[in-house]
Amino acid sequence: xxxxxxxxxxxxxxxxxxxxxxxxxxxxxxxxxxxxxxxxxxxxxxxxxxxxxxxxxxxxxxxxxxxxxxxxxxxxxxxxxxxxxxxxxxxxxxxxxxxxxxxxxxxxxxxxxxxxxxxxxxxxxxxxxxxxxxxxxxxxxxxxxxxxxxxxxxxxxxxxxxxxxxxxxxxxxxxxxxxxxxxxxxxxxxxxxxxxxxxxxxxxxxxxxxxxxxxxxxxxxxxxxxxxxxxxxxxxxxxxxxxxxxxxxxxxxxxxxxxxxxxxxxxxxxxxxxxxxxxxxxxxxxxxxxxxxxxxxxxxxxxxxxxxxxxxxxxxxxxxxxxxxxxxxxxxxxxxxxxxxxxxxxxxxxxxxxxxxxxxxxxxxxxxxxxxxxxx
Amino acid sequence: xxxxxxxxxxxxxxxxxxxxxxxxxxxxxxxxxxxxxxxxxxxxxxxxxxxxxxxxxxxxxxxxxxxxxxxxxxxxxxxxxxxxxxxxxxxxxxxxxxxxxxxxxxxxxxxxxxxxxxxxxxxxxxxxxxxxxxxxxxxxxxxxxxxxxxxxxxxxxxxxxxxxxxxxxxxxxxxxxxxxxxxxxxxxxxxxxxxxxxxxxxxxxxxxxxxxxxxxxxxxxxxxxxxxxxxxxxxxxxxxxxxxxxxxxxxxxxxxxxxxxxxxxxxxxxxxxxxxxxxxxxxxxxxxxxxxxxxxxxxxxxxxxxxxxxxxxxxxxxxxxxx
Numbered sequence: 213x214x215x216x217x218x219x220x221x222x223x224x225x226x227x228x229x230x231x232x233x234x235x236x237x238x239x240x241x242x243x244x245x246x247x248x249x250x251x252x253x254x255x256x257x258x259x260x261x262x263x264x265x266x267x268x269x270x271x272x273x274x275x276x277x278x279x280x281x282x283x284x285x286x287x288x289x290x291x292x293x294x295x296x297x298x299x300x301x302x303x304x305x306x307x308x309x310x311x312x313x314x315x316x317x318x319x320x321x322x323x324x325x326x327x328x329x330x331x332x333x334x335x336x337x338x339x340x341x342x343x344x345x346x347x348x349x350x351x352x353x354x355x356x357x358x359x360x361x362x363x364x365x366x367x368x369x370x371x372x373x374x375x376x377x378x379x380x381x382x383x384x385x386x387x388x389x390x391x392x393x394x395x396x397x398x399x400x401x402x403x404x405x406x407x408x409x410x411x412x413x414x415x416x417x418x419x420x421x422x423x424x425x426x427x428x429x430x431x432x433x434x435x436x437x438x439x440x441x442x443x444x445x446x447x448x449x450x451x452x453x454x455x456x457x458x459x460x461x462x463x464x465x466x467x468x469x470x471x472x473x474x475x476x477x478x479x480x481x482x483x484x485x486x487x488x489x490x491x492x493x494x495x496x497x498x499x500x501x502x503x504x505x506x507x508x509x510x511x512x513x514x515x516x517x518x519x520x521x522x523x524x525x526x527x528x529x530x531x532x533x534x535x536x537x538x539x540x541x542x543x544x545x546x547x548x549x550x551x552x553x554x555x556x557x558x559x560x561x562x563x564x565x566x567x568x569x570x571x572x573x574x575x576x577x578x579x580x581x582x583x584x585x586x587x588x
Numbered sequence: 589x590x591x592x593x594x595x596x597x598x599x600x601x602x603x604x605x606x607x608x609x610x611x612x613x614x615x616x617x618x619x620x621x622x623x624x625x626x627x628x629x630x631x632x633x634x635x636x637x638x639x640x641x642x643x644x645x646x647x648x649x650x651x652x653x654x655x656x657x658x659x660x661x662x663x664x665x666x667x668x669x670x671x672x673x674x675x676x677x678x679x680x681x682x683x684x685x686x687x688x689x690x691x692x693x694x695x696x697x698x699x700x701x702x703x704x705x706x707x708x709x710x711x712x713x714x715x716x717x718x719x720x721x722x723x724x725x726x727x728x729x730x731x732x733x734x735x736x737x738x739x740x741x742x743x744x745x746x747x748x749x750x751x752x753x754x755x756x757x758x759x760x761x762x763x764x765x766x767x768x769x770x771x772x773x774x775x776x777x778x779x780x781x782x783x784x785x786x787x788x789x790x791x792x793x794x795x796x797x798x799x800x801x802x803x804x805x806x807x808x809x810x811x812x813x814x815x816x817x818x819x820x821x822x823x824x825x826x827x828x829x830x831x832x833x834x835x836x837x838x839x840x841x842x843x844x845x846x847x848x849x850x851x852x853x854x855x856x857x858x859x860x861x862x863x864x865x866x867x868x869x870x871x872x873x874x875x876x877x878x879x880x881x882x883x884x885x886x887x888x889x890x891x892x893x894x895x896x897x898x899x900x901x902x903x904x905x906x907x908x909x910x911x
Contacts, residue, residue, distance in 0.1 A: 213807060215807055215810055217811075217814055217815065217818065225906075225907075291906070295902045471902075475899070475901055476898055478893055478901055479898030479899065481894055482897045482898070483894070483895075487890065487894060488887040488889075488890030489883055489887050489890055490886075491889070491893050491894060492885065492886030492888065492890030493841070493886045493890075495834070495890070495905075496833065496837035496838050497808070499812065499815070499830075500809075500815070500834060500835075500838045503811040503814070504807060521807075524807050527800070528807070531804075577800075579800075581800035581803050581804075582796035582800045585776050585799060587776060587779060587790040587791075587795075587796050587799060
């Protein structure tokens with residue numbers, strides 16, 4: 213494993229300033245709960261304002277609504293958004309995963325139709341992966357698409373699909389051919405672009421422990437899709453979906469999810485004694501994790517695919533995100549907690565279990581790391 | 589690793605044998621090894637070229653310090669590099685012979701073996717041994733009588749009056765990063781070799797998960813050291829106080845978790861005298877406490893962060909990014 217550090221682009225610090233100034237106008241509207249929900253917050257108006265500034269789809273070609281900025285500049289914007297606790301959920305998945313996938317593998321017509329909307333912050337995406345019987349064992353999924361005429365017919369059920377009920381499109385991974393007898397179960401899977409207004413789709417929100425309705429169950433009942441809904445190659449969906457996991461797993465969204473609580477706690481403890489060691493250790497850990505995340509960003513920008521390094525960032529980052537609210541909680545008598553911080557920590561307590569589940573569980577990630585170390 | 593670090597790594601792999609380490613722990617200085625390192629010019633690596641050194645920066649030196657940790661090298665090469673480098677930065681020509689550096693005359697690494705010690709900010713002393721002491725690796729950490737300074741110089745502001753404390757913290761952090769990385773490699777190798785229940789223990793997820801978590805600590809320690817070394821080149825040791833503190837904290841935490849995990853994987857074998865693991869783990873435990881422990885540095889970082897307040901935290905962190 214390698215963690216060489218990139219040289220930050222000269223434009224980075226000016227860009228930070230621009231994003232910070234923009235966020236300052238929005239920040240007063242964000243409740244402690246919104247800041248605690250971080251990229252699980254959903255605000256179309258905010259995403260559209262961000263898109264208007266050119267901070268979504270930053271690295272994509274201008275022809276598709278992008279801005280042809282560098283990958284490292286994009287990382288600066290992501291960090292600023294998350295550090296502020298901005299509700300970025302309406303564009304996060306499209307910017308991070310669905311957009312890049314479409315850019316890489318979809319037809320020219322689809323690229324021109326979809327990408328400008330994502331970059332403008334007006335098209336929201338969700339990702340259909342998990343099913344009732346296929347969680348960490350994703351290749352066990354059963355939803356399927358069959359060819360009919362020029363197009364496809366989709367049947368099956370997805371679950372735990374974040375923001376399906378608020379999104380415009382889903383990228384769904386489904387089976388288009390049975391797994392070969394005795395062969396890898398990952399064969400025969402394909403990715404589809406699904407317009408969620410298509411007849412035959414039922415979306416049922418599932419309330420979570422925080423009282424929010426970000427999760428959904430999505431049922432496909434004879435959903436007819438056009439030919440160009442197939443993204444990439446038929447049967448190659450698994451490789452397509454997993455080849456860019458390093459992008460999904462190494463970003464600041466795996467490190468900063470509970471950072472707003474640190475800001476508020478430090479403010480509340482300012483001028484008091486006794487919290488120095490805890491705060492110092494947390495800040496030191498954050499500093500090292502930022503370095504690791506930036507290292508992977510630099511390798512990705514240079515065209516590498518540092519999958520194991522990305523798994524290490526996510527695993528170590530998730531552990532930090534989960535530990536941070538607990539360590540902060542130890543610094544206060546419950547009755548002395550300022551109202552805003554209490555609400556932040558309450559929401560984080562309900563959010564934190566998901567940090568080491570979403571995007572690959574801790575156990576799966578450590579299995580990937582162990583394999584790379586040469587174990588098994 | 590850069591080319592010099594690879595050279596050093598190869599040399600140490602060949603020279604630092606269990607016999608050499610055993611002899612060193614019994615009190616015999618590894619004079620032959622020191623001689624080879626001196627012949628390679630390594631003690632002067634951080635000294636400006638005008639004063640006869642190689643003019644390397646901390647970012648180039650850090651991989652050498654990791655190599656010293658990886659091999660548990662029983663010589664004060666890191667101390668000599670730091671001491672000579674600071675003398676050079678203060679315009680004082682470094683001496684020949686074994687050189688060491690310390691924040692206090694009461695615990696001088698390899699004090700009995702070194703001809704000179706660098707103290708203060710900065711002064712070169714030809715010291716005398718006052719009381720022989722060792723740390724838990726049985727390496728000399730002697731009390732010395734420094735006597736009058738042979739030469740004194742003033743460090744530039746960028747290194748400041750606490751340069752030796754910062755430099756030693758960075759050195760020990762780098763050595764820990766190297767040693768914990770090596771302990772991981774040994775543990776992985778053993779997990780693939782040792783059979784129980786009819787298969788290598790590394791096939792068990794319980795073992796895999798622990799080693800994967802240790803790999804995260806190894807990565808964090810190495811990254812924190814790289815960040816600190818880069819900051820020290822960009823802003824001097826005093827200007828890199830934050831990054832060095834973070835490196836010492838994170839490497840110390842990695843040492844704690846890494847040593848415990850490696851011993852768990854090696855079971856009883858790892859705590860036998862003949863096994864090489866404890867030559868790394870005892871150093872990890874000792875180095876956590878040298879150059880300021882996690883508590884000391886965390887309190888320093890925490891004090892600064894709390895004085896600046898929550899609103900300044902993120903701007904302060906990002907303003908330190910080295911372009």
